[in-house]
Amino acid sequence: MRAVVVGGGIAGVSAAHALSRKSVDGVSIEVTLVEAEKVxxxxxxxxSAAQLILNYGAGPIRALTRASLDFLHHPPDRLVDHPILEPRDVLTVAAAEQGESVERYLTEGRAANPEIREITVAEARELFPPLRLDRVARAILEPDSYDIDVAGLHQAFVRGLRANGGTIRLSAPVVGLERRSTDWVVTLADGERLTVDVVVNAAGAWGDVVAERAGIPPVDLQPMRRTAFMTPSRYGDSSGWPLVADVDHNWYVKPDGRRFLCxxxxxQPSEPCDAKPEEIDVAMAIDRINAAxxxxxxxxxxxxxxxxTFTADRSMVIGxxxxxxxxxxxxxxxxxxxQTSPAAGHLVADLVADGAPGANFDGVELDLAGLLPDRFRLSPHHPQV
Ligand SMILES: Cc1cc2nc3c(=O)[nH]c(=O)nc-3n(C[C@H](O)[C@H](O)[C@H](O)COP(=O)(O)OP(=O)(O)OC[C@H]3O[C@@H](n4cnc5c(N)ncnc54)[C@H](O)[C@@H]3O)c2cc1C
Structure with a gap:
């Protein structure tokens, strides 16, 4: 079987790596990953902010995070030379008027991570000394959270793909996808054509664009812009401090050596594009973080x-x-x-090669229907093709 994976972000490389480890009828899957950009x-x-938080995302996503932990904690030696995860707790803070959000966070959060607990504001300030006691009334600690070495993880999938004989094509935007009897003919911008059996659409914000090129109806993806910036720390080395976030997701700060990622x-809804930060969003973050x-x-x-990039139900589309x-x-x-990439990649490969989730999902309550594209084809707004 020959597969082309469109997109060289974390979704594409994890799926390509997992596919390259599979075989169908005793024959390995031949994988080509094509990426529009030159890197x-x-x-x-x-x-990204490079954080793993168990209590984050829709239900099916939490299951994917759980199913990724084994790979992230114990990546195969030949793929990495240092750990992918380093512990970094998450501290969620709230003003007095955000009490309802705190209760909701605690109830929902404990289902995903039983270690989540409320701590006193004084304890919170010991963990993160810049907290303003006059603005923070409650605090929740989420241990079992981690910094992710995103570059190391991405590189691990690339190494694994190459070691299994996979090919990576850069500066190779897919401009056409044509179904011909049992094959797909994938046309690249330079006119080259690849003939494959399976197409994996891992094009991120461009996912619906790629689908339309293949004559497949969209799943109505909505890319949303998120802004981040680095600021130097006045506190010397704050690298061991937790990530601190507002309970209603109005701001967050993550220590990064002698700097903070804010x-x-x-x-902000956006078209698929090379997103750029807006000054007003940076200013908004500064105001909110300086207030707290x-x-x-x-x-x-x-x-x-x-x-x-989100769907309407904020779960992924895999399958x-x-x-x-x-x-x-x-x-x-x-x-x-x-944080979900190892399991998302495994799920793609399992569904392609075996038609069902495999051993990586043993013991994980995976709501497959909450991930499959079928859910977008059953409503009157998304007629079946
Ligand atoms: C500020 C910020 C903070 C975040 N923090 C976290 C975090 O802490 N933890 C976490 O897990 N996630 C985090 N995320 C989310 C995470 O970064 C994304 O979910 C993830 O990177 C998406 O990966 P992707 O491969 O789907 O998309 P992308 O990385 O965008 O990759 C898609 C690729 O497809 C390519 N492509 C598109 N069209 C074509 C075509 N026609 N032909 C060939 N190639 C094509 C594109 O060039 C692109 O390289 C954060 C995101 C942001 C913006």
Whole structure:
């Protein structure tokens, strides 16, 4: 079997690696990954906050995060030379008027991570000294959270793909996808044509664009811009401090050595594009973070934005298109595409090679229907093809 994976972000490389480990009828799957840009991970994957949080995302996403933990904690030796995860707790804080959100967070959060607990504001300030006691009334600690070495993880999938004989094509945008009897003919911008049996759509914000090129109806992906910036720390080495976030997702701050990564946690609808930060969003983050902390942010060392791409139900779309099962979706990664990538890749490969989730999902309550594209084909707004 020959497969082409469209997109060289974390979704594409994890799916390509997992596929390259599979065989069908005793024959290995031949995998080619095609990426439009001249480097991999140029778009959303290279712009994340690199955090793993168990209590994050829709139900099926939480299951994918759980199913990714084994790979992330114990990646195969030959693929990495240092750990992918380093512990970093998450501290969620709230003002007095955000009590309802705190209760909801605690109830929902404990289902995903039983370690989640409320701590006193004084304890919170010991963990994160810049908290303003006059603005923070409650605090929740989420241990069992981690920094992710995103570049190391992405590279691990690339190494594994290459070691299994897979091919990567850069500066190779897919401009056409044509179904011919049992094959797909994939046309690249330079006119070259690849003939394959299976197409995996891991094109991130461009997922619906790629589907349309294949004559497949969209799943109505909505890319949302999120802004981030770095500011120097006045506190010396704060690298061991937790990530601190507002309970209603209005801002977050993540220590990064002698700097802080800051974000207004914005979600601005966007077309698929090379997202750029807007000054107003950076200013909004500074206002909100300076109000809740004594970080006293005045200087922005660098800023960027990336597109977090969601479906209407904010779960991912992973699996075969019902009317065209050789077209496999792997999109809608939203704000969790890094932490779920090992399991998302395995699921793509399992569904292609075996038609069902495999051993990586043993003991994980995976709501497959909440991931399959079929759910977008049953409503009157999404007629069957
Ligand atoms: C500020 C911010 C913070 C985040 N923090 C976290 C976090 O802490 N933890 C976490 O898990 N996630 C986080 N995320 C989300 C995470 O980054 C994304 O979910 C993930 O990177 C999406 O990966 P992807 O491969 O789907 O998309 P992308 O990385 O965008 O890759 C898609 C690729 O497809 C290519 N492509 C598109 N069209 C074509 C075509 N026609 N032909 C060939 N190639 C094509 C594009 O060039 C692109 O390289 C964050 C995102 C942002 C913006």
């Amino acid at each position: 991999l991970a140029h778009h959303t994957t290279g712009r 974000s207004p946690a914005d979600e 902390t004594t970080l006293d942010i005045r200087h922005v060392a660098s800023s960027w934005a990336g597109l977090r 075969p298109e019902p009317a065209e099962p050789s077209f496999i979706w792997c999109v809608g990664q939203g704000g969790t595409g890094i």
